[in-house]
Amino acid sequence: MARDWVQFIRGGRVVRLRAFQPRGTLLDWLRLEERSTGTKEACAEGDCGACTVVLARRRDGRLVYEPVNACIALVGQIDGAELITVEDLAGGGPLHPVQQALAERHGSQCGFCTPGIVMSLFAHYHRPDRTGDRATVADVLAGNLCRCTGYRPIVDAALESCAGDAADRFAQDAPRRLAALAELDDGADVRVGDDASFFAAPASEAALAALLAAHPDATIVAGATDVGLWITKKLAPLAKIVHVGRVAGLDAVEDRADALVLGAALPLARAAPLLARLDPDIGELMRRFGSEQVRTSGTVGGNIANGSPIGDLAPVMIALGATVELRRGDTVRTLPVEDFFIAYGKQDRAPDEFVRRLIVPKPQPATRLRVVKISKRMDEDISAVMGAFALTLDGDRIAEARIAFGGMAGVPKRAAAVEAALVGARLADPAVWRTAAARIAEDFTPLTDQRGSAAYRSQVATNLVVKVLAEIAGVPADVTRVRPREERARVAS
Ligand SMILES: Cc1cc2nc3c(=O)[nH]c(=O)nc-3n(C[C@H](O)[C@H](O)[C@H](O)COP(=O)(O)OP(=O)(O)OC[C@H]3O[C@@H](n4cnc5c(N)ncnc54)[C@H](O)[C@@H]3O)c2cc1C
Ligand code: FES
Ligand code: FES
Numbered sequence: 001m002a003r004d005w006v007q008f009i010r011g012g013r014v015v016r017l018r019a020f021q022p023r024g025t026l027l028d029w030l031r032l033e034e035r036s037t038g039t040k041e042a043c044a045e046g047d048c049g050a051c052t053v054v055l056a057r058r059r060d061g062r063l064v065y066e067p068v069n070a071c072i073a074l075v076g077q078i079d080g081a082e083l084i085t086v087e088d089l090a091g092g093g094p095l096h097p098v099q100q101a102l103a104e105r106h107g108s109q110c111g112f113c114t115p116g117i118v119m120s121l122f123a124h125y126h127r128p129d130r131t132g133d134r135a136t137v138a139d140v141l142a143g144n145l146c147r148c149t150g151y152r153p154i155v156d157a158a159l160e161s162c163a164g165d166a167a168d169r170f171a172q173d174a175p176r177r178l179a180a181l182a183e184l185d186d187g188a189d190v191r192v193g194d195d196a197s198f199f200a201a202p203a204s205e206a207a208l209a210a211l212l213a214a215h216p217d218a219t220i221v222a223g224a225t226d227v228g229l230w231i232t233k234k235l236a237p238l239a240k241i242v243h244v245g246r247v248a249g250l251d252a253v254e255d256r257a258d259a260l261v262l263g264a265a266l267p268l269a270r271a272a273p274l275l276a277r278l279d280p281d282i283g284e285l286m287r288r289f290g291s292e293q294v295r296t297s298g299t300v301g302g303n304i305a306n307g308s309p310i311g312d313l314a315p316v317m318i319a320l321g322a323t324v325e326l327r328r329g330d331t332v333r334t335l336p337v338e339d340f341f342i343a344y345g346k347q348d349r350a351p352d353e354f355v356r357r358l359i360v361p362k363p364q365p366a367t368r369l370r371v372v373k374i375s376k377r378m379d380e381d382i383s384a385v386m387g388a389f390a391l392t393l394d395g396d397r398i399a400e401a402r403i404a405f406g407g408m409a410g411v412p413k414r415a416a417a418v419e420a421a422l423v424g425a426r427l428a429d430p431a432v433w434r435t436a437a438a439r440i441a442e443d444f445t446p447l448t449d450q451r452g453s454a455a456y457r458s459q460v461a462t463n464l465v466v467k468v469l470a471e472i473a474g475v476p477a478d479v480t481r482v483r484p485r486e487e488r489a490r491v492a493s
Contacts (some may be wrong), residue, residue, distance in 0.1 A: 003104025006075070006199070009082040009180055010034075018192065020075055022199035022241040023231050027051045027070035030085065038086040038115050039070055044232040046072045046225055047380065049144035052116035052293055054123050056082040056170075058181040063174050064294040065126040065268075067119060069143070073297060074221065076192065076199040080184050082177060084170075086115035089122060096168055098122055101161035107154040113146040117154060120144050125162045126170065132163050142379040143291020190246065197239040201246040205215040208247050208354060209329055216351035218242045222265055223297035225290065226306050244301075244354065251299075252484055261363060264301025264355040271300050278320075278362060280485045281371035285312055288373060291380045301355040305335065307411070308346040310383050310451070314341070314412035316371055318404035319388035322360045328353035344410030366399070367392045374407075374460050376451070383407050384452040387464045391422070391472055398422045403457065407451070408444040408461055409427040417442040418465055427473050437465035 005018040020029070027044075030036045030053070040050040055078055057064055064303040065084075074454025077430040089096035095103065098121040108114040124130055124140045137158045138151075146154065170177070190201040200218075202208040212218065218240035221227050244250055244265050253274060254261035260278065262271055268289055289295055289312055303313045304324060317324075317337040325334045328350055337358070341346050349355070363369050370389045377383035386406035392399045401419040406412045417439035425432040446457040471480050 001186065003186070003188045004192055005189055006079045006192055006201075007184055008078045008080065009177075009184065011088060012180075014184070016179075017075065020192065020199070022074075022076065022197060023236075023238045024075050024229065025071060025231065026053065026073040026075045026078060026083075027398050028125075029075040030070060036085055036087050039119075040112055040115055041071055042112065044071045045106050045229050046290070046294055047143075047145070048113070049116040049141075049240065049291065049293060050113055052119040052144065053086075054084040054119050056084060056177065056181070058178055058185065062210065063126075063181075065123045067123040067143075067293045068297055069225075069293045072224055072232060074199070074224050074228070074231075074241065074243070076190075076201060076241065077221070077224060077245060077297075078079075079190060079201055079246060080181070082181060084119075084122070086118050089118065089168075090270065093169075095171075096158065097161040098125055101157035102154065103155045105157040105160065105307040107149060107157040109148040111402070113144060117141065117144045121158050121389060122161065124158065125168070126166050128166075130162060132159055133406060134159070137162075138377075139287060143293045152268045155256065182413050187248070199241045199243065201243040203246050205250065205327065205356070207353075208242065208244060208250075209327060211242055211287060212352040212354060213329055215240050215242070220305070220354060222299040222302040222305075222326050223267065225294050225298035226302060226308075230425060250301075250356070257362075260360045262300050262358045262360065264299060264305070264357060267296055268298045268300060268303070269295040275316075275360075278360070278456075279369040279371070281369060281414055282316060284314075284485075285316065285371050285373055288375075288379060294380070300358055304340065304358065305347070305349065305355045307341060307345060308406075309344065309409060309411050310386065310407045311412065312373060312383060312386055312406065315386050315388035315404035315406045318412060318414060319369070319371075319390040319402045320361055321364065321390075321402060322358055324355060325357040325359065332356065334359070338404070338412075338414060341411035341413070363390065364392060365377070366394070367481060368472045370471060372464050372468070374464075382451070385460045385464070387461060387468070389468045390463075391427075391470075393427065396427050398425050398427055403465075405444065405461055408446045408457055410447075413444070415440065415443040415461075415465075422469075427469065430470075430473075433466045433473075436469065437462045440465060446479055 005016045042048045042050040046069045053070045137155045189207045192199045219238045221243045224246045250263045250265035252263040272286035303311045322337045323334045390402040401422040403415040421436040440462045446454045448454045
């Protein structure tokens with residue numbers, strides 16, 4: 001079954017788009033086509049949250065409300081969802097509880113950020129497992145920048161309005177809306193446009209493989225949290241878009257005894273709790289990965305396939321010895337994640353090949369894992385340096401070392417000389433920590449850019465080796481960390 005339109009629900013009605021720019025953003029559609037200008041544009045790169053809208057989707061038989069940055073989402077991506085914007089909340093009646101609380105608590109001054117903040121809190125209001133503490137609300141709002149009000153009254157308003165069960169008109173109307181979404185879920189291959197320019201969203205892996213074989217020059221899009229910026233910042237003239245978000249099973253998870261298998265199209269927000277179970281440091285990394293909006297759209301596959309030298313998952317995957325599965329036509333192959341990255345901007349992937357799954361081995365009991373992200377800002381910032389360490393112990397000796405860094409080379413890369421200095425060494429010997437750390441200079445010649453100078457990066461990576469070895473050797477985490485691992489694990493669980 002195939003259709004030549006994209007469909008979604010808006011204000012209780014089904015919208016069908018039969019002609020649109022494949023690279024057109026959801027924000028442009030809202031503001032320029034529908035003329036709903038309540039949703040604002042500021043940074044146009046996913047950072048500030050002024051453009052936050054909510055997509056309601058049907059998942060496992062229930063409604064989920066997900067905040068999305070409309071400025072970098074493509075309009076075609078919302079096929080099958082209900083689009084909710086700030087104009088919809090009051091629905092001609094009284095203000096929504098989050099709006100009312102923001103007004104009463106003085107949570108808005110110039111008001112430019114306010115529609116985005118309202119929508120992030122609206123999504124939070126509808127989260128059944130939400131906890132009512134300031135730290136959680138701070139995470140919920142990490143992707144919403146307010147320059148003039150200050151966050152205290154905003155957080156107060158969030159805590160007040162999001163206590164208790166959701167009881168707004170959306171909650172009351174949930175069964176009808178769920179049924180309407182079920183009707184849109186037709187499993188059809190979508191293609192809007194012609195052979196020269198199209199937006200396509202295949203529904204199966206076979207259809208995806210066939211489409212890429214016919215159009216190897218097409219751009220694969222998953223969450224568009226990278227690709228969206230090519231459009232808004234580089235003005236990339238992308239004519240053929242193949243969206244993988246509707247491919248059945250491409251977001252599947254398999255929790256095996258020995259490994260976690262993550263479908264490439266699995267959004268980061270859904271991968272986060274699974275990855276957090278592997279180690280509290282990975283949980284903290286995922287908490288700091290972009291923002292709620294970025295994690296809702298962005299995918300694990302996109303974070304590897306983009307080939308970024310500063311992507312956060314790659315060093316973790318390399319340290320854990322993960323493999324990536326790729327499919328081209330009917331042929332499936334796997335390779336270690338570390339071999340996927342060939343050189344800056346060059347990955348071991350044919351143009352008509354797609355990333356299918358990541359197979360992530362679970363750490364063994366004798367393995368000590370540590371993951372440290374260094375960025376200029378604690379929340380919603382890309383790494384300057386990112387280190388992932390997996391040391392397998394045999395008594396007090398290091399039997400195996402897998403250490404990978406991001407931000408230190410043109411690709412995420414193992415620290416082979418550091419590893420060699422550690423294998424066979426006694427962990428409790430501080431001289432070993434320093435000797436091994438000094439070998440960072442043999443492994444990496446980092447670049448200077450806006451995130452850090454070469455000298456800074458080398459020094460940071462050297463320090464991280466010492467810090468991690470000290471921790472694993474037993475130096476208390478309240479000496480080495482601002483917030484100990486154990487505390488993070490408690491918060492995550
Ligand atoms: C505000 C903001 C904050 C961010 N913060 C972080 C951060 O903290 N850490 C971090 O690592 N990144 C961060 N990112 C970058 C981005 O969110 C991640 O890299 C994300 O994982 C990309 O996933 P995506 O699904 O959105 O990829 P897309 O943008 O859809 O695609 C990215 C690339 O992967 C390719 N691709 C996607 N899926 C496949 C597939 N299945 N097979 C083959 N190719 C594929 C695309 O063609 C494209 O080249 C941030 C981005 C923004 C806008
Ligand atoms: S306009 Fe800033 S995140 Fe979209
Ligand atoms: S109220 Fe002015 S930016 Fe938030």
